[in-house]
Amino acid sequence: MSKLIYVLNGPNLNLLGKRQPEIYGHETLADVQKRMEKKGDALGLEIAFFQSNHEGELVDIIHQAREQAAGIVINPAAYSHTSVAILDALNTFEGPVVEVHISNIHKREAFRHHSYVSSRAEGVIAGLGTLGYVLALDYFAQ
Ligand code: DHK
Secondary structure, eight states, X not given: OOEEEEXXXXXXXXXXXXXXXXXXXXXXXXXXXXXXXXXXXXXTEEEEEEEOSOHHHHHHHHHHHHHHOSEEEEEOGGGGGTOHHHHHHHHTOOSOEEEEESSOGGGSOGGGSOOGGGGTOSEEEESXXXXXXXXXXXXXXX
């Protein structure tokens, strides 16, 4: 049976492709999902893909992952910089977590330099565009 990987996307990522393309690129979130599913097939990983603009809903999805997922890829978006609730939820999950940022948060405003989630993540991929999501799957396959 293939391993199930939850992929979580935080606020405003539903507008990927339309929102500040000079920072986040032209690919849509649906494109990212397709790429991940294709890569997942090649690696023997099943992908469950989510996006929410609501902190509590992301917490609920992480709780659901506790029962189901072998690992989590998360781009918490703006909640990276604010959410102890998402960090606490991830701390209830026993498997590996990879944090992804499309942009290089360290090259941007100072308030983006700190992520609560990073203290829980096995690894953080930032600044490689949407390729970061695909590379996270290579980690899980390994
Ligand atoms: C996405 C966001 O929406 C921002 O709030 C983060 C992250 C960066 C990204 O690069 O994917 O600061």
